[in-house]
Amino acid sequence: MSLGRKLALFLLLAAVAPLAGVGFALLARVQRTLGERTAAEQLARAETAAATVTEDLERTDRELDAFLRAWRPDRLTDPELQRLLFLLSQQVSGANAAAVVDAAGSVRAAVDEAARPAGDPSTQAFVAALRATAAAPDAGLVLAVYEDPARGPLVAAVRGVRAEAGAGWLVGARLDPERTRRRLDAAAAAGGGAWLLDARGGPLVASSGAGPLAAEERDEVAAALAPDRRGALQGRRLVAAWAPLGNGTGWGILVAVPARVAYADVIRTRREVLAASALVLAVVLAAAALLARRLAAGLARIDAAARALGSGDLAVRLPVRGGDEVAAVSATFNGMAEELGRARAKLEGWNEELRLEVEARTRDLEAAHARLLEAQKLAAVGRLGAGVAHEINNPLAGILGNAQLLLEEKAPGDPDREALSTIEDLARRCRDVVRRLLRFSQQGAQPDLRELDLNAVVSEALALAGGEVAAGGAPVDVVLADPAPRVRGDAGQLARVVLDLVWNARAACDGRSGARIRVETARAADGARILVQDGGKGIPAEDLPHLFEPFFTTKARWTDVGLGLPAAYAVVSAHGGRIDVSSRPGEGSTFTVSLPGAKGATV
Incomplete structure (x- = not known):
């Protein structure tokens, strides 16, 4: 009935x-x-x-x-x-x-x-x-x-x-x-x-x-x-x-x-x-009949709204007319719908926060994994470089010495003198590569961490190479933070990182008129930053994942055999920091070295 x-x-x-x-x-x-x-x-x-x-x-x-x-x-x-x-x-x-x-x-x-x-x-x-x-x-x-x-x-x-x-x-x-x-x-x-x-x-x-x-x-x-x-x-x-x-x-x-x-x-x-x-x-x-029709209409509205709410439409609301039980149920339904809407918004907010947190953690894990892979690659290359250097260093020294002795015996104008000069140059280049391999293999040693003035480290490094870099046609602009950021690190290794980044910036600016290099220090909430920015040719997006791989280079002239950035990456990782790169082809690149503050460093 x-x-x-x-x-x-x-x-x-x-x-x-x-x-x-x-x-x-x-x-x-x-x-x-x-x-x-x-x-x-x-x-x-x-x-x-x-x-x-x-x-x-x-x-x-x-x-x-x-x-x-x-x-x-x-x-x-x-x-x-x-x-x-x-x-x-x-x-x-x-x-x-x-x-x-x-x-x-x-x-x-x-x-x-x-x-x-x-x-x-x-x-x-x-x-x-x-x-x-x-x-x-x-x-x-x-x-x-x-x-x-x-x-x-x-x-x-x-x-x-x-x-x-x-x-x-x-x-x-x-x-x-x-x-x-x-x-x-x-x-x-x-x-x-x-x-x-x-x-x-x-x-x-x-x-x-x-x-x-x-x-x-x-x-x-x-x-x-x-x-x-x-x-x-x-x-x-x-x-x-x-x-x-x-x-x-x-x-x-x-x-x-x-x-x-x-x-x-x-x-x-x-x-x-x-x-x-x-x-x-x-x-x-x-x-x-009138009361039943009104009551049935109110119940039908409540039923339709409940079905809509059950299907996920949390925006549905019921009109509240009068002060009878249907109006009371409608008001209660509206309150329930609002509560569900707030709960959904809260859950969606939590889901979004969780998604962002998961993405951030995933990125951190991926970055950590990448750094681990890079460190493993660098360690392997270091061991390989040390072995290769020891194997070829003595024969290479003999070749270079004999070439020099033969050059002394040849008179100027001797047709063999030019060939011997070529042998000497190539031997010297091989010797430089071997030295760099030895130096790269030695980067795995534990750094001597001390509390440092980061501005002083950057200034000393640029004092050694700033003039030579500027002579190459790319002026260096230096901006130091005030007060000076303080970190715990190895002054020599950090100076070598700055030099490697500046030399890379100089190489990127070759042949580009008006290109400049900017070196900047800055304080951060979790430590300090070193920014090396150049107005060079930039790095293609497909090359960015390979920058810190040993022997990978984007230079037109193969001079440093691609060991500068891997060595810098190894030093920064040993200091508990990281290197981030942003670049757009034709507009230049920015290398950001992030280092923990003095209180957060461990010896």
Whole structure:
């Protein structure tokens, strides 16, 4: 079941159920109370009407008895009997016709207030009722019910009269139903009716406007009310009361109101409650639909935002409207998204820092590995150079000495003298190469580290070679830091490094007009720097990785056999420093020697 349906059902139960349940329960209670009151009122009316009708019948009996005691019909002639019956119909309460039947069953006289003739069907029906009555003398009044062809059920009050001959006569008075109807009209409630019923439940007289009882209504009355005692009925069709007459005839008064009339106010109120419940139900369902739609829309937004957040979109935000739970959840979601965004930014920052740190460490490892390789190469070349120098130094000295002796023996102009001079020059060059190899192989010795003034080391080195370098066409500009940087190192080895770098700069500037060399010292956070910058031809990018390899050279003239920079690299590494090179072809090169400070050096 969807949330909207659950909400609608809950609101329906919360709003309509109490209204309908409590309302209908109260209405049912009101209906029972109203039925009880109506039944009690009907019973009072029925008892009053029964007492009145009983009194009327008793009066009729007394008047008829008194009249008959004064007038003996068996002693009168027919004309006298006719006048007797006329007086009887006028003086007996409720009588509108009278008749006398002798012992043989013959009608001696009959009088009708409507002056109907003796052969009238209504009069004949009245006389037939007298004949059928077994009224005995001195037995009291007998009420005979008969069917009048024109007026329906009628009642005849009959008394037996003892004659002198011993045979009994019958004198009867037809009772006017209008008197009883007036009594019933007084007993009938508004919208209901009253009936005089005989012992079998047949209606004798009904109040004005009261129709005959339906079969279902008669059955309901017969099932609920006993003929011999008073009682009230709250039935499905009638609210009624029954009161028997007090003359032992089994007759009684039924006063009834249709249930729809008795409960009209309750029924109307129930309909109003039903209408109100329907209206409340419609309002509740409409409110539930609107609320469910709003809630469903809010939950849909939250679901979509959660999916977007789960897919990595940390910029998603929810609108916060109102102060309900959806707004609270939306605000919490936005806070969570912001926290996740900050956490992602922090993680990305950490990742970037880690990446940079890894790259820096990787570069340091690569540089350390490169320096280690270079150191291994230099150590190998040093060992090789020392061995080669020792092997060829003595033969080379012999060749050079013999060449010089032969030159002394040759006169100027001798054709062999030029060849011997060439041999001498080549031998000298070989001797210089051997000396450099020996010096390079000796660089592996541990330097004598002392606290030094780096400015003084650079100045002394340039004093030895600055003039010769400047004479080569490349002026040297010297910039010394103030105060002077102090390092721990071997002054001789560091001076040789400066000289090697300056000689390389001079060689790079050969043939370039206006090229200058700049030598600078500088203080650094972790030590000191020596910068040797030239305006020479520059170094191709593909040659930069090989600069510190032994016997590698970029010089056009192969003079120093490529051992100067490897020797400088070995010295700087032994001092715990490094050499960095930056160069652009055609624009010159910059060599930066980084050395640890005096406090950081180790001996």
